[in-house]
Amino acid sequence: MKEVDLTTEIGGLRLKNPVLVASGTYGYGLDYRDLYDPGLLGGIIVKGLSLEPQEGNPPPRIVETPCGMLNSIGLANMGVKEFVKVQLPLLRELDTHIIANIYGKTSEEYQEVAQILGDQEGISALEVNISCPNVKRGGLLFGAEPISAHEVISSVRRVYKKTLIAKLTPNVTDISPIIKAVEEGGAEAISLINTLRGMAVDIHTRRPKLGSGFGGLSGPAIKPIALYFVYRAVRSTNLPVIGIGGIVDAEDAIEFFLVGAKAVQVGTANFVNPKAPIEIIEGIRAYLEYHQMGDIKELINSLKEC
Amino acid sequence: MKDQVGVVLSNREVSRDLFLLRLRVPYQMRESRPGQFVMLKVGTSHDPLLRRPFSLFKVREREVEILYKVVGKATSMMRDLRDGDTVSLMGPLGNGFQPWGEGETPLLVAGGIGLAGLGLLEEMLPEEGFLVAGFRTRDEAPLELIRKRNSIITSEDGSLGIKGTVIDGIEMLLREVGKTKFSLFACGSRGMLKAVSLFARSHSTNCQLLLESYMACGVGACQGCVILTHSGYKRVCRDGPVFSSDQIVW
Numbered sequence: 001m002k003e004v005d006l007t008t009e010i011g012g013l014r015l016k017n018p019v020l021v022a023s024g025t026y027g028y029g030l031d032y033r034d035l036y037d038p039g040l041l042g043g044i045i046v047k048g049l050s051l052e053p054q055e056g057n058p059p060p061r062i063v064e065t066p067c068g069m070l071n072s073i074g075l076a077n078m079g080v081k082e083f084v085k086v087q088l089p090l091l092r093e094l095d096t097h098i099i100a101n102i103y104g105k106t107s108e109e110y111q112e113v114a115q116i117l118g119d120q121e122g123i124s125a126l127e128v129n130i131s132c133p134n135v136k137r138g139g140l141l142f143g144a145e146p147i148s149a150h151e152v153i154s155s156v157r158r159v160y161k162k163t164l165i166a167k168l169t170p171n172v173t174d175i176s177p178i179i180k181a182v183e184e185g186g187a188e189a190i191s192l193i194n195t196l197r198g199m200a201v202d203i204h205t206r207r208p209k210l211g212s213g214f215g216g217l218s219g220p221a222i223k224p225i226a227l228y229f230v231y232r233a234v235r236s237t238n239l240p241v242i243g244i245g246g247i248v249d250a251e252d253a254i255e256f257f258l259v260g261a262k263a264v265q266v267g268t269a270n271f272v273n274p275k276a277p278i279e280i281i282e283g284i285r286a287y288l289e290y291h292q293m294g295d296i297k298e299l300i301n302s303l304k305e306c
Numbered sequence: 307m308k309d310q311v312g313v314v315l316s317n318r319e320v321s322r323d324l325f326l327l328r329l330r331v332p333y334q335m336r337e338s339r340p341g342q343f344v345m346l347k348v349g350t351s352h353d354p355l356l357r358r359p360f361s362l363f364k365v366r367e368r369e370v371e372i373l374y375k376v377v378g379k380a381t382s383m384m385r386d387l388r389d390g391d392t393v394s395l396m397g398p399l400g401n402g403f404q405p406w407g408e409g410e411t412p413l414l415v416a417g418g419i420g421l422a423g424l425g426l427l428e429e430m431l432p433e434e435g436f437l438v439a440g441f442r443t444r445d446e447a448p449l450e451l452i453r454k455r456n457s458i459i460t461s462e463d464g465s466l467g468i469k470g471t472v473i474d475g476i477e478m479l480l481r482e483v484g485k486t487k488f489s490l491f492a493c494g495s496r497g498m499l500k501a502v503s504l505f506a507r508s509h510s511t512n513c514q515l516l517l518e519s520y521m522a523c524g525v526g527a528c529q530g531c532v533i534l535t536h537s538g539y540k541r542v543c544r545d546g547p548v549f550s551s552d553q554i555v556w
């Protein structure tokens with residue numbers, strides 16, 4: 001039998017398989033290399049990069065919740081310049097796409113980071129995290145309002161020529177106007193969801209369990225919400241959609257393909273089972289073979305009516 | 307670092323709520339250094355979701371021992387492990403202790419379950435090395451696991467050994483052995499580690515601490531486990547778990 005075709009396209013980017021690892025859960029790409037070759041992945045999305053290094057939030061930064069976890073890392077990172085100097089040369093050795101996740105406090109900052117990365121060989125695409133507080137708008141998330149979402153994406157688009165992915169926050173009442181705004185701003189693809197706002201309280205100390213009070217929820221607990229967001233997104237835009245949220249095995253990933261995702265990202269599952277992304281690739285292949293589909297494109301968006 | 311399946315050889319209570327888990331592993335872990343740990347997962351359920359960090363207490367040819375205290379969800383599941391059950395363990399992880407210096411006498415300081423983090427180091431201890439182990443009460447102390455030679459045991463209620471804390475134990479030791487240049491290796495609660503640090507500073511003694519923190523990945527990828535040091539936030543899993551006591555901001 002002919003080998004099944006797992007390749008998928010995200011804007012101008014061709015992935016050898018549709019399984020990527022999510023920003024913030026895979027460091028700068030090399031932390032799991034003792035366990036498997038990261039080059040086997042469809043792509044690696046590195047930790048969110050900002051113009052200057054960020055220390056991040058006070059600990060505790062993580063707390064487990066039923067079937068999930070809250071984090072308040074505070075986007076701690078080494079800064080884009082250090083990344084380009086120290087990490088990127090090591091990542092160029094890998095046989096897969098490196099996608100840089102970026103963020104800023106103002107749209108000018110986003111633009112500067114994008115400019116620096118645009119000049120770099122070895123970065124295939126940018127994923128713009130717009131789930132960050134807009135300093136000029138009193139901390140409201142860029143991704144919570146069409147106007148600021150458009151502003152960020154269009155300012156990045158002006159300086160960045162390769163594939164541009166907008167990563168959306170689920171902390172909104174209606175995602176469609178945001179999708180429209182980033183599409184008009186020049187995004188070639190969208191990825192969703194980022195974490196959901198949440199908190200946990202220690203009843204003995206009567207304090208929040210996270211050092212910064214609240215955080216972002218991820219893991220299996222958020223999968224149904226993520227799946228619905230992807231379902232809605234696919235039905236409101238022609239842009240390719242990358243599904244993220246609570247994916248731990250091939251069955252989870254296949255659900256996202258069925259509702260229309262062209263690729264998926266594995267996040268929190270990396271912590272639980274570092275080989276999850278590889279097992280998911282194998283599981284998708286086995287599913288396609290079993291159902292006699294030669295190409296993942298036959299699976300994508302093949303959800304039947306209820 | 308490897309991710310492997312460990313088969314339970316035995317799992318027994320050694321003192322109140324303290325258990326010793328012996329595992330057979332496919333790959334030998336003999337290269338593990340004192341102070342290193344593994345990320346362990348029992349079962350495939352999503353609740354609890356994350357792996358939990360545990361120090362390597364003893365390592366033999368294809369055999370690993372973990373000494374753990376039952377405190378919550380994951381450790382309660384560990385208590386229920388039977389011979390032949392399997393767990394997933396990833397490691398060895400972290401940096402481990404630096405050896406003591408020329409002319410220094412190693413002194414291990416364990417507070418309660420802190421004993422677990424000093425197991426591999428204890429095996430390397432020379433004849434003249436010392437151990438001070440402190441507990442709240444007698445029934446918390448796993449006496450069979452504590453070396454007989456050159457060890458001082460303290461208990462807060464006086465039901466075992468010297469009445470007091472590990473600091474009282476260290477002070478007694480100093481009175482007994484007189485002028486000795488010690489190098490301290492401590493593991494225990496945050497409060498105890500702070501007290502040991504202050505002691506080390508006032509006696510100009512080298513002191514290494516094995517610190518704990520909530521962890522998600524255990525390998526340095528998530529930035530979740532940081533503690534504050536004089537050179538900023540450091541990841542306990544990757545930059546630690548062993549830190550020199552003068553680095554820590556309390």
Ligand SMILES: Cc1cc2nc3c(=O)[nH]c(=O)nc-3n(C[C@H](O)[C@H](O)[C@H](O)COP(=O)(O)OP(=O)(O)OC[C@H]3O[C@@H](n4cnc5c(N)ncnc54)[C@H](O)[C@@H]3O)c2cc1C
Pocket residue numbers: 343354358359360361362372373374375376377378379380381382419422423517518519520521542547
């Ligand atoms: C490097 C390292 C080595 C360790 N080695 C050992 C060891 O050898 N033996 C051992 O028994 N334990 C060890 N621990 C601690 C152990 O990881 C925790 O006790 C375990 O994760 C608790 O899991 P649980 O699901 O049973 O508890 P949970 O249900 O998660 O929590 C139970 C209670 O304990 C508190 N708690 C849990 N973990 C922590 C923490 N890390 N810091 C502060 N409070 C916490 C929670 O707030 C809660 O009140 C180590 C930790 C680290 C970081």
Ligand SMILES: Cc1cc2nc3c(=O)[nH]c(=O)nc-3n(C[C@H](O)[C@H](O)[C@H](O)COP(=O)(O)O)c2cc1C
Pocket residue numbers: 022023024025047048049071073075101129167193194195217218219220222244245246247265266267268269528530
């Ligand atoms: C510890 C941690 C750090 C994260 N850091 C980032 C980040 O820097 N940038 C970003 O866009 N998303 C970040 N995320 C969000 C994830 O990329 C992902 O969107 C989210 O966790 C949902 O997927 P999951 O349930 O598979 O984890 C982070 C998530 C976690 C758990």
Ligand code: FES
Pocket residue numbers: 520521522523524525526527528529530531532541542543544
């Ligand atoms: S637990 Fe993830 S960086 Fe330490």
